[in-house]
Amino acid sequence: MELVYTLGAGLSGLWSDPVIALYIMAGVFVGMVFGAIPGLSAALAVTLGLPFTFAMTAEQGLCTLMGLYVGGISGGLISATLLNIPGTPASLVTCFDAAPMARSGRPGDALALGVFSSVVGGLFSALVLIVIAPPLSKVTLWFGPWEYFAMGIMGLSVVISLCSRDIIKGCMAAVFGILLSSVGLDEVSGASRFTFGYWQLSAGLNNLATLMGLFAFAEVMTQLRNLGVKSTQIPVEKISLFPKYELICGHNKDFLVASIIGTFIGILPGVGSGSASLIAYNQIRQISKEPEKFGTGIASGIIASESANNAVTGGAIIPMLTLGIPGDVVTAILLGGLILHGLQPGPQLFTNNNTLIGVIFVGFIAANIIMYFMQMTLMQGFIKLMSVPFNYLFPSILIMCLVGTFSVNNRIFDSWVFLIIGILGYIFVNLDFSLPPLILGYILGPIVERNFRTAIISSRGNLGALFTRPIAVSLIVFGIFIAAWPYITRKKQKNSGNL
C-alpha cells in the first residue's frame, strides 16, 4: 500500500515537473553517446554530468544522472557488436557472442537482441529496487556501527574475487585506496592525518576529484595510445523496433538468470557491472544445453551479458539509497549527487523525501524504456559516432573534468588533486594494477574504519561485542564466502578436469 503511495507520489512528481522527463531523455541520450564511443565509459558520463546537476532540483539532478547511467551501460553494446571493442567496460562480455553473430552476417539481429536484453535486465532490476528498497530502508535502523563495519568488510572482500588473477596487486591497490581516503581530518577523533602541515589537505582529497582523476584522466591517458588504430566496422542494414521473435523465444530462463545475477551483484558493494556479466555468462553456459556454442555468436551469450550488466544498475541503487553505501563506482558518484543536494541517504530519505524516492523509482523505469526506444530508432546515428576522432574528444573531456572538479567545491586545489591523482592512476594502470580494488578501498575504507572505531568505543574496547550482533556476523561470514568463492570454483573445475 505504502509502495503504491510512493509510486503515486513519484508519478505526480514527474507530472508536475515535466522538465524531468526531458532531463531523463537528455541523460539517456548523452549516456548512450558515451557508451557507444569506445574509451568513454558510463562512469565518465555520470562524473562529467554531475556538475551540470548543481543548478537543478534534487529530483531533476538525480533523474539526469540515472539517465546517464542507464544510457551509458547499454550504449556500450554497439561497439562491442560492430567493432568487437567494448564501448564501456561493462560490455566486455557482450563482445564474446555479439561480435561473432554480427560477423556472420546478422549484425541487425545482434544489436536488436542486445538492446532488448538490456531493457529486460534494467526493468527487472527496477522491479527489485522498488520492491526491496523501501522495506530494506526500515531494516537499516537495525544497522549500528558494527553492522556498517561488517558491510564494509563484506564489500572489501570482493576485492579478492575481483582480482583473482593477481591477489597481491589487488590487495596493494585496495590498501592504497584506503590510504588515499584517510588523508585529512579524521571524523572520529578530529585529528589531522597525512596533511604534512598543509591546511589545504585538512579537508582530505575531494571524492569527486579523486574518482574523476582515476577514471577520466587515467582512462584518457591510456586511450591516447590507441590513437590512430584502425578498426573494422561491420555495415548494418536497417533494424526493426523489436527483435525477431525466434531470437527471444525459448530464452526465458536466460533472461531470468542473467537479470537475477546482475541485480544481486549490483546490490553487493563495489563489484560492478563488468564482473556481473562475466559471472552471468559463465552461469548460463553451465546450465545451457549447448555450452560448446558459446563464443560463436549464440543468442544466450548476448542475453547473459546485456541483461546482467543492465540489471546491475537497479541493484546498485538499492544499498546507495537505503544504507548510503554505493553498489558500484557509478552509484558512488550518484551518492555524491544526493549529498550535494543536501540529502542524506538512508532510512530518513524514505520517510522525509518520499516524493523524491518515488521520482527516482519512476524515473529509473522511464530511463530504461526511453533507452530502448531511443537506441532502436537512433541506432544508425550512434553507429556513426564511433568514427569521431579522439583528437577532438580527449582534450574537451579533460577541460570538462578540470571545470567539473573546480565547480564541486569551488576550489582550485581540487583541480590539482584531479591532475595528480590522475597521473598516479595512470602509473598504476601501467604497472598492471587494476583500478576497481583501489576505488573499493577508497570508498569502503572510511566506512570500515569509522564504524569500527565508533563500535569499539561504544563497547568499551570489547571486540566480543561483534559476536552478539547476528546481522554483522552473517555479513562477515558472507564476505569470507565471497572471498573464498574463486578458490572453491577453481578447485571444482580442477576436480572435474575441464580447466
Add this chain to the structure above:
Amino acid sequence: MARKMFIVLAIATVALLTGPISVAQEWVPSGPVNNIAPFNPGGGTDLLARATQKYIDLGGQSMFVTNMVGANGVIGAMEVYGSKPDGRTMLCHNITSIIGSRINGTLEVDPLEFEALGSLVYDCSVIYVSADSPFKTISDIVDAAKKNPEQLKWGASALYGTNHLASALFFELAGISMNYVPFSGGSQHRAAVMGHHVDLGYGQISEIYPNIVSGEIRAVAVLGENRLPRLPDVPTLKESGYDLIDGAFRGYFVAPKTPKNIIDSYAILFKKITENPEFIKFVEEDLGSQVLFKSPEDIKTLAKEQFADRQRIYNHLKAKEK
C-alpha cells in the same frame, strides 16, 4: 513670514549638515558579495546563507553563496581569512565551531582575529532520546548515569569537537560519567539513537527537528537561555539546575582588519533581517531553531568566554587520556 523663512532655513541647514554624515555611515559594497558557506548544501549553515542571500538589502549589489566544504569549515574560514578586508567576502559560520577547530589544532590562525559581523540564528544544542526511551527528564538521565557510571552510551559527533567539549562540561557539572560514542555527523548519531544503538544523543536542533516533528525522537532538554518557540514543552538545561549554554550562534565573519564602518553597516543589515517575519517563520518552522540577533561585540565577548571554558575542558580531557 520672516519666522517661517527662518524655520525653513533651519531645517535646510540641519538637513545639509546631517545629510553627508548619514551617507558616510551607510557603506555599500563596491561589487557582488561572496557569501562562503563552509558546509554541505542543505545543512543549517548553508540554509542560513541562502536565506540571507534572499532577504539582505545591499543597496543594489547582489550576494551569491559559495559552498566550500571541508575540515569542519576550516577550508572556507581560511579562504575568508586570506581575502581582502573590503567586506565583499564573508563567512557564514558559528563562533563555537571556529574555536573548536582552533582548540583541536585544525585551524592555524587565532579565531579572535576574524571580525564578527553578528549572528542571526541560534541553533541550540539538544539532549535527545528515541521516542520509546525511559528517560523523560534530565534527572532521569543523571540518576541513571550515577547508578551506572560509564555505562550509558551518549552518541554525538567527533572526539574533542564542540559537541564533545560541551558534553564533557555537562558531565562535569552533573558529576556523572558516560560512554561518549563519537559519530561522524548529526545524521549518524540521530540514526543510532533511533535504532537504539546508543541511549542518548547530543546535537543541534536543526539536525533532529524533522524527527521530533515526526515523533521518532524526543528532546529531553535544550541548552539555550530560553525554551524554543516551537518546542515550548521542552525545558532548558538551566531550569534543571545546570548552568550550561551550548549551541551554534550562526552568523557572519569577515577578514581581519576589516574597517569598522563596514562591520557596523552589516550589523544593521543583519539585524533588519532578523526582524523580517518571513525569515523568522523560515528559521522556526523549517529549521526548528530560533532567531536571535547578537551584535559583533556580543560575539566577541562570547568568543572569549567560550574559548577559555572549552580550552580548559579540552586540556582536562587530554590529561585524562594520558
